Amino acid sequence: MAPATASNEPIRVLITGAAGQIAYSLIPLIAKGEVFGQKQEIILHLLDIQPMLGVLNGVAMEISDCAFPLLRDVVATADVAAAFKGISYAFLVGAMPRREGMERKDLLKANVRIFKDQGGALDQFAKKDVKVLVVGNPANTNALICSKYAPSIPKENITAMTRLDQNRATAQVAQHVQARIQDVRKVIIWGNHSNTQFPDARFVEVQKDGSWTSISKVQHDEKWLKESLIPLVQKRGAEVIAARKLSSAMSAAQAAADHMRNWFNGTEKDQWVNMAVVSKGEYGIPEGLVFSFPVTVENGQWKIVPNLAIDDFSKEKLKITTTELEEERTEAHAACE
Secondary structure: OOOOOOOOEEEEEEEOOOHHHHHHHEEEEEEEOOOOOOOOOOOEEOOHHHHHHHHHHHHHHHHHOOOOOOOOEEEEEEEEEHHHHHHHHHHOOOOOOOOOOHHHHHHHHHHHHHHOOOOOHHHHHHHOOEEEOOOOOOOHHHHHHHHHHHOOOOOOHHEEHEEEHHHHHHHHHHHOOOOOOOHEOEEEEEOOOOOOOOOOOOOOEEEEOEEEEEHHHHHHOOOHHHHHHHHHHHHHHHHHHHHHHHOOOHHHHHHHHHHHHHHHOOOOOOOEEEEEEEEHHHHOOOOOOOEEEEEEEEOEEEEEEEOOOOOOHHHHHHHHHHHHHHHHHHHHHHHHH
16 A cells, blocks of 8 residues: 655644653654654644643653654644644543553543543534544543544544554564564454453464465464463553553554554555444444454545454454443443433
8 A cells, every 4th residue: 555645734633641651652653754654744733631731841842852854833732622623633642541450430431521522622623534543541432422522523533542452462473473573464453442352363364484374374373362362462451550550651652653654544455453443233243332343444444354254252252342342332421411
């Protein structure tokens, strides 16, 4: 897939929670051209809450000191209207972070109203073709609520991030089969960005001696793929929190950049990436849920990979994560009333 053609005009890119740790790692990736390309100029819109403005101004000073050639301007603000006005791309990072021992339902109640308000801001101020990546957790349900309160924005344009889970799983599979990261493809993440997600390695291909082959022919270890890989990826975020005493920041920023880069530039032939997108009933997933699927991307439009076989083991895993997302949807709607 050829890279997207750079616009003659700078594009406006919003990052919320811009004084936080994930944004601190994400900003240079965007400003250096690693997301939108080496010729596309950027105007960064950085939003955070009023008490964080001092920190945000310090971040803006550092951005200036980096002297990024592609960066035309920076708007650092606590004003929602100024932050969302005219944006073409949004990284919705700002949310209460998950802390050690915190229940997911508590995180949902704390964050869902933030994304209700941000949906309204998208609806009122952003460009109508804006592309949105929700990073703040619970990301799938936050994206669902954001979309509900942004009725003028196509539902397909509001997505949530499971690329971090894909990257984690890909790295583990590569290590397991003793291959380079770039020589492993078609890892799937189904469902919610939570510990119910289903990392699915059944379709993984590994490149050996210049040709791609099924993982089953390279190293057939179904027990490892089912009993080790799945819980490892499901629990990785909690393990990072236990070790760092903070949530994943560097890896989350990289995943956000990867997600948006593929959305902007498209995917290569025979490459799948994972995005949590609105379901239209694919694979039996209830319509309207924001659910992680394997997708391909062309001309800025994602398409769910069709006709993949779903065996009994996979059906059970899909059922578990679907049930959680349905419960979250109910709780989220109640919290917004």
